[in-house]
Amino acid sequence: MFTHGEILSVLEMLRSEHLDLRTVTLGLNLLDCASDDLKRFQSKIYDRITSAAENLVAVCDQVGEKYGIPVVNKRISVSPIAVAAAPFGADEMVAIAGTLDTAARAINVDFLGGFSALVEKGMARGDRALIDALPQALASTERVCASVNVATTRAGINMDAVLLMGRQIKAAAELTAEKDGIGCAKLCVFANIPPDIPFMAGAYLGVGESDKVINVGVSGPGVVKKAIDRMLANNPDADLGRITELIKRTAYKVTRAGELIGREVAEILGVPFGVVDLSLAPTPNVGDSVGEIFQSLGLCSIGVPGSTVALAMLNDAVKKGGAFASSNVGGLSGAFIPVSEDLNISQSVENGYLSLEKLEAMTSVCSVGLDMVAVPGEITAETLAAIIADEMAIGVINKKTTAARIIPVPGKKAGERASFGGLLGESVIMQVNNARGDNPFIRRGGQIPSPIHSLTN
Amino acid sequence: MLMKKFIISVLGEDRPGIIAAVTRVLYDQDYNIEEVSQTILQNQFSCFFIIAGPAGISPEQLIKALQDNTSTFNLFFHVHEMGRDAAISRTCGCEPFVVTTRGPDRKGLVSGITSVFAAFNVNVGQLRAVFRGGNEPGNNTMIYEVDIPLSMDQKELRQCLCEKAEELDLEISIQHKNIFEAMNRI
Numbered sequence: 342m343f344t345h346g347e348i349l350s351v352l353e354m355l356r357s358e359h360l361d362l363r364t365v366t367l368g369l370n371l372l373d374c375a376s377d378d379l380k381r382f383q384s385k386i387y388d389r390i391t392s393a394a395e396n397l398v399a400v401c402d403q404v405g406e407k408y409g410i411p412v413v414n415k416r417i418s419v420s421p422i423a424v425a426a427a428p429f430g431a432d433e434m435v436a437i438a439g440t441l442d443t444a445a446r447a448i449n450v451d452f453l454g455g456f457s458a459l460v461e462k463g464m465a466r467g468d469r470a471l472i473d474a475l476p477q478a479l480a481s482t483e484r485v486c487a488s489v490n491v492a493t494t495r496a497g498i499n500m501d502a503v504l505l506m507g508r509q510i511k512a513a514a515e516l517t518a519e520k521d522g523i524g525c526a527k528l529c530v531f532a533n534i535p536p537d538i539p540f541m542a543g544a545y546l547g548v549g550e551s552d553k554v555i556n557v558g559v560s561g562p563g564v565v566k567k568a569i570d571r572m573l574a575n576n577p578d579a580d581l582g583r584i585t586e587l588i589k590r591t592a593y594k595v596t597r598a599g600e601l602i603g604r605e606v607a608e609i610l611g612v613p614f615g616v617v618d619l620s621l622a623p624t625p626n627v628g629d630s631v632g633e634i635f636q637s638l639g640l641c642s643i644g645v646p647g648s649t650v651a652l653a654m655l656n657d658a659v660k661k662g663g664a665f666a667s668s669n670v671g672g673l674s675g676a677f678i679p680v681s682e683d684l685n686i687s688q689s690v691e692n693g694y695l696s697l698e699k700l701e702a703m704t705s706v707c708s709v710g711l712d713m714v715a716v717p718g719e720i721t722a723e724t725l726a727a728i729i730a731d732e733m734a735i736g737v738i739n740k741k742t743t744a745a746r747i748i749p750v751p752g753k754k755a756g757e758r759a760s761f762g763g764l765l766g767e768s769v770i771m772q773v774n775n776a777r778g779d780n781p782f783i784r785r786g787g788q789i790p791s792p793i794h795s796l797t798n
Numbered sequence: 799m800l801m802k803k804f805i806i807s808v809l810g811e812d813r814p815g816i817i818a819a820v821t822r823v824l825y826d827q828d829y830n831i832e833e834v835s836q837t838i839l840q841n842q843f844s845c846f847f848i849i850a851g852p853a854g855i856s857p858e859q860l861i862k863a864l865q866d867n868t869s870t871f872n873l874f875f876h877v878h879e880m881g882r883d884a885a886i887s888r889t890c891g892c893e894p895f896v897v898t899t900r901g902p903d904r905k906g907l908v909s910g911i912t913s914v915f916a917a918f919n920v921n922v923g924q925l926r927a928v929f930r931g932g933n934e935p936g937n938n939t940m941i942y943e944v945d946i947p948l949s950m951d952q953k954e955l956r957q958c959l960c961e962k963a964e965e966l967d968l969e970i971s972i973q974h975k976n977i978f979e980a981m982n983r984i
Contacts, residue, residue, distance in 0.1 A: 343982065345928075348941050348978055349941075351977065351978055351981055351982070352898055352971060406956075407973070408974050408976070409974075409977065594982070598977060601977060601980040
């Protein structure tokens with residue numbers, strides 16, 4: 342028998358605090374589809390995806406209805422295509438991206454991730470072909486997401502790959518110029534990419550994973566915000582120790598919901614359950630924002646002094662509550678601060694509270710990085726690469742994941758608006774300061790070695 | 799010794815000491831309490847006991863003993879003798895769900911929702927409803943813990959409940975019990 346309060350608090354989270362299961366992502370290994378015949382490879386991966394995921398959407402909807410918690414997105418992640426399709430050249434890689442897009446449409450998932458390469462220490466033939474294919478692949482598909490891991494704490498930073506990615510991001514933006522460079526919104530550059538992220542654009546199925554796996558991404562920034570608001574309404578003098586405890590407890594509840602539903606979906610589909618990624622993932626809706634949590638905590642906006650420590654506190658409390666709630670935690674697990682995807686964060690940019698530099702500082706304590714950041718279209722590939730390299734350094738040195746999902750918006754300047762639609766949201770274009778002049782440093786290339794504290798064997 | 803089993807209901811205005819007085823009588827009469835459920839609605843005490851004990855006493859005699867020894871509380875008793883196999887609880891191939899509604903107060907809400915349950919052979923295990931009146935939805939809530947037979951078409955039941963709720967101007971949610979367990983209990 343449950344108490345009134347227990348039942349009504351769950352209902353309130355659903356009714357007015359945007360509690361949902363952000364994504365159920367089915368990971369599919371495609372490595373045994375390998376072939377040096379393009380048609381044969383395309384046919385095999387199409388069949389693999391459409392047969393394995395045939396019921397994914399229906400089962401997620403059915404389980405979501407049973408528990409009254411909607412599964413907002415159903416997605417697929419596949420083995421890194423640079424490995425699975427290693428024999429092919431760039432043009433063929435574009436065709437493969439087309440096959441993945443068609444398969445994603447056939448099973449009605451909104452995104453498919455894994456058009457990916459892992460090049461932290463060097464680029465094999467397949468890796469290079471995939472990276473060369475990126476601009477065209479992202480421009481010619483709608484649902485395919487790409488990621489390139491250019492750095493790890495164990496390997497260091499592949500600066501050749503970083504520079505190349507700067508150029509490819511520019512090229513992808515140009516090819517999708519009519520939609521504000523949306524191609525780049527489907528591309529993440531990573532340091533220390535985890536092999537089991539359920540969230541896009543960084544989802545792929547690591548080579549150390551099973552044939553199939555269900556990974557789940559929970560959400561719930563609105564639930565955390567309302568819980569803090571309620572506590573402070575009852576006790577305006579509550580200190581940060583008590584607030585972190587509350588965030589932990591709230592993250593626990595949200596994660597438990599995700600784990601319950603994820604496990605049931607996995608069981609019905611006959612697929613092993615992988616991990617819960619217990620991230621606070623915002624959407625461009627009022628009340629579903631990580632930025633609003635900063636205001637509830639007492640900061641006038643995300644980006645003002647105090648924001649980094651607030652995010653560090655939030656991120657840690659979310660991890661602790663979630664880790665207790667789930668037997669398998671993975672992926673990114675923390676708080677996301679994607680600028681255009683969070684209405685409040687994009688407003689903070691617009692109001693001048695949040696600069697690119699402060700955002701970068703904040704990414705040293707959160708779970709992702711420079712995420713969904715629109716910058717002026719005139720930015721050079723080298724400056725883009727330099728921003729990416731800075732972000733990678735934060736990940737490598739701090740032994741954590743960092744990513745850069747930066748969108749140079751063709752033909753637009755800082756202060757103008759870029760709109761990507763749907764979950765990707767819209768944002769004011771951020772100013773990139775002090776990017777004048779040549780940057781020979783970034784052109785030197787080579788490998789920045791792994792840091793001393795990676796030598797742990 | 800021959801045993802009898804009774805269910806007793808006790809109603810009256812709430813005040814300290816009622817349970818102590820009632821159970822003292824049952825103890826004195828050599829009855830063993832098997833199950834109790836007690837609640838307070840507004841200022842009214844209500845309690846049910848299932849007891850087992852000596853067969854030589856009738857329901858009327860038991861009521862009299864209770865009345866005589868709790869006269870200061872002004873309580874109302876009802877005693878009913880139960881069948882021998884009463885301890886065997888009803889088991890069904892069922893799934894436990896929690897159905898919750900909120901909406902403006904009006905007559906016929908409980909009757910409307912439960913008529914759908916009845917039509918689908920859905921048993922209500924627990925019902926808690928508070929109607930403070932008025933149009934503020936949060937002031938008027940019903941929470942049903944129900945068992946839905948596995949053989950029942952859940953989609954159709956859901957649809958009928960949603961239609962009935964709409965007719966009654968209620969928001970309704972129908973959720974498997976495990977979600978509340980998962981989110982609230984360690």
